[in-house]
Amino acid sequence: MSSSATILVVEDEPRLLRLFDSILRTAHYRVLTATDGAQALEMVALESPNLILLDLLLPGDIDGFAVCRRVREFSDIPIIMVTARTQEADKLRGFELGADDYITKPFSAKELLARVQAVLRRSRDTPATPARFSIGHLVIDLAAHRVTRDGQEIHLTPTEFRLLLALARQRGRVIPHDQLLREVWGPEYHNEVEYLRTYVRYLRQKLEPDPAHPRYLLTEPGVGYLLAADPAEPGAS
Ligand code: CA
Numbered sequence: 001m002s003s004s005a006t007i008l009v010v011e012d013e014p015r016l017l018r019l020f021d022s023i024l025r026t027a028h029y030r031v032l033t034a035t036d037g038a039q040a041l042e043m044v045a046l047e048s049p050n051l052i053l054l055d056l057l058l059p060g061d062i063d064g065f066a067v068c069r070r071v072r073e074f075s076d077i078p079i080i081m082v083t084a085r086t087q088e089a090d091k092l093r094g095f096e097l098g099a100d101d102y103i104t105k106p107f108s109a110k111e112l113l114a115r116v117q118a119v120l121r122r123s124r125d126t127p128a129t130p131a132r133f134s135i136g137h138l139v140i141d142l143a144a145h146r147v148t149r150d151g152q153e154i155h156l157t158p159t160e161f162r163l164l165l166a167l168a169r170q171r172g173r174v175i176p177h178d179q180l181l182r183e184v185w186g187p188e189y190h191n192e193v194e195y196l197r198t199y200v201r202y203l204r205q206k207l208e209p210d211p212a213h214p215r216y217l218l219t220e221p222g223v224g225y226l227l228a229a230d231p232a233e234p235g236a237s
Helices: 014-026 037-047 064-074 088-096 107-122 158-168 177-184 193-207
Strands: 006-010 030-034 049-053 081-084 101-105 132-135 138-141 144-148 152-154 217-220 224-226
Touching: 006 014, 006 037, 014 030, 014 107, 030 037, 037 049, 037 101, 049 107, 064 081, 064 088, 064 158, 081 088, 081 107, 088 101, 101 107, 132 217, 144 193, 144 217, 158 177, 158 224, 177 193, 177 224, 193 217
Parallel strands: 006 030, 006 049, 049 081, 081 101
Antiparallel strands: 132 138, 138 144, 144 152, 217 224
């Protein structure tokens, strides 16, 4: 795996980006690059990299911390933060958001490759969750927080999106009511099944071609809900 792994480098300084690129290519990794957070999330969705090298200070609305948080909502892709020596507090915050390791600028090629190899080795057995997938006419992009149906964007509230995310992470499997309530609303809500029913109804109204006969968001009576992995074609029931 080590020589064929795909690494996404997120870095806005052209000089550093070239340096990462050349070190990693020389070691026979496939390298993708992004220069801001939005581009990074797009690349994660399109390419499912095996590792992300993530500069924390990025231009635009989505900084490195936000990229880290978004990616961790749906995926365990290893993330190595790139920090300056003066950013000790940032390092801590990065770990809290789920980063796996960090590298401090300036770094040597040897040090970079050692960290990359170590993190890839640790993650080898973790199956990847695709950041973007389609179900019937829906395209769900977990990285960009975007859902489209036949190319039309569907606007979801934050709670609706969290519910969809909880179901999408284990697509095709029934998730019990209490687990969904804990994940979406918090541990103290684990008995509030009525909340869940209400939001399932909202989601179905937005996602399902015929909300009265759901094909995507299915009920397992008395147990929970599931997001279909392979929904029946319309009219096939
Ligand atoms: Ca930067």
